[in-house]
Amino acid sequence: MNGPPVNTSRTTLYRDKQNAKLMGVCAGIADYTGVNALWVRLGFIGLTFVAGGVTIPFYFAAGLLLNKKPPHLYVDREEQQYWQRVRQSPKRTAREIRARMRDIDRRLAEVETYYVSSNPRLTAEIERLR
């Protein structure tokens, strides 16, 4: 499986034809925000009832104007959630990445300390020489 083309934007709103019920606008909004598609659809239907059908032309306008989501935009679910977080707050995502890097740094330091302080291979060598 090959990834998406490099130039495809992951921060634009698409309509998600793969998970669509009608034109994929609600599914696209759900994919963009990370809110469950069911709630987006219920909210849209509720809004249509409250506003007396004013939202329906907006739906079709969005359906015509938005581009279709490329089929392999995300490799897996984790990557999809990552980009949803990026769209919500890039700053927070940058902090999360930093936290992840620090965690790796800490774990690496732990392995290093283990080898430096206990040095099991050296003790084994000494044992063998006795």
Place this chain on the structure above:
Amino acid sequence: MEEVLAIVAIFIALPWIILHYVTKWKTSATITSDDEALLEELYSLAKRLDERMDTVERLVASDNPDFKPARLIHDREIDNEKLRELDRMLAEKKGAHQ
């Protein structure tokens, strides 16, 4: 009195709220395609390093049984996934024995 309130609500308060959020949305920091590429690279880099670190920890732990890598963040989905698979395999093995 009520009509005045309704007119004020529709023609002043409503556009006010809408324009307020529009300006807020416009002034909020948007990320460029360069930022996007950077974030993508950081994501894959962090993921790769995390996996490499997992492998290194596992190698060290298999060589030295007294080495126990401490996890700062417990109960992470990415770790749980592998543990669940292990559980499933153990259960299958048990089922095959009986």
